[in-house]
Amino acid sequence: MRALTSRRSKAHAAENKADPAPSRLKYRVQRWMLTPGIRMGLRVGLPVCAILAAAGGYLASEARRDHLVGLYTEARAAFETRPEFMVNVMAIDGAGESVATDIREVTSLDLPLSSFDLDLAAIRDLIVGLDPVKTAAVRIRPGGILQVDVVERQPAIVWRSRDGLALLDETGAFVAELGQRGLHPNLPLIAGRGADRAAVEALKLFAAARPLGERLRGIVRVGERRWDVVLDRGQRIQLPVERPVAALERVIAVSEVKDLLERDVAIVDLRLPTRLTVRMNAPAVEDWWRIRQLNESSY
Structure with missing residues (x-):
């Protein structure tokens, strides 16, 4: 009987011993903690949230915010106004001389200034907006120098309009007002409304008209469509809308062979490219009629 009781007690003790396996809830919690997203959230998310909460609490005070803004502004100003970032002079x-003065006036820079306060693109646009300036480049050179490299428009033609005389470049862009024609006597002269927009074609006509020499006075834009070449003695060559250069070269070639422009001719009309029409001066017409009447009376 004693042995049987001893065996029963040992079996009962073994049954009452704690089960080493985790409970179902504990098992699920452990598995949940092993998820990569959860682990990253606990490792990174919680510290970040804590820092943000602390920062939000600190910045909740307006006085503290103003203090931080003031510190940032002072630090930025101290950095931007260091000597190596200051621009002291402008070189053009x-x-x-007159264009350089206009550039300084239009930019109106109160030097010295920090290079961080200069908008180089805006400065360049202001300079290029000046009529005499064709192109411009703006940069900051070492030593605190604002370098401006300018290419001026070169006058190539004089335009006479209702507003007076003006200088144009080879593209027809406005350069400057011209008080007197005598200031640029060697430049070709164009006139008429819209002549500036056809300056490129006008220069080609002047190149073709070189054989006319000093007889050429200028060319006039008619109806914003075509050109009249004006010569001395009141002569005009009326050119067509299409291919005016070729028409002018044709007239010059005929004149060199038959002395057309040396005669008492008022107008050479080429508005119809296939037909050349000549209009005589009034005295020449009267002489022609007189000669005709004399010939008729002789019969």
């Missing part, structure tokens, strides 16, 4: 190359 490629521009005449």
Whole structure:
């Protein structure tokens, strides 16, 4: 009996011993903690949230925010106004004295200034907006120099309009007002409404009209469509809308062979490219009628 009781007690003790396996809830919690997203959230998310909460609490005070803004502004100003970032002078190359003065006036920079306060693109746009300036480049050179390199428009033609005389470049862009024609006597003269927009074609006509020499006075834009070449003695060559250069070369070739422009001719009309029409001066017409009447009376 004693042995049997001992065996029963040992079996009962083994049954009452704790089960080493985790409970179902504990098992699920452990598995949940092993998820990569959860682990990353606990490792990174919680510290970040804690920092943000602390920062939000600190910045909740307006006085503290103003203090931080003031510190940032002072630090930025101290950095931007360091000597190596300051621009002290403006250097302008490629521009005449009057154009350089206009550039300084239009930019109106109160130097010295920090390079961080200069908008180089805006400064360049202001300079290029000046009539005499064709192109411009703006940069900051070492030593605190604002370098402006300018290419001026070169006058190539004089335009006479209702507003007076003006200088144009080879593209027809406005350069400057011209008080007197005598200031640029060697430049070709164009006139008429819309002549500036056809300056390129006008220069081609002047090149073709070189054989006319000093007889050429200028060319006039008619109806914003075509050109009249004006010569001395009141002569005109009326050119067509299409291919005016070729028509002018044709007239010059005929004149060199038959002395057309040396005669008492008022107008050479080429508005119809296939037909050349000549209009005589009034005295020449009267002489022609007189000669005709004399010939008729002789019969």
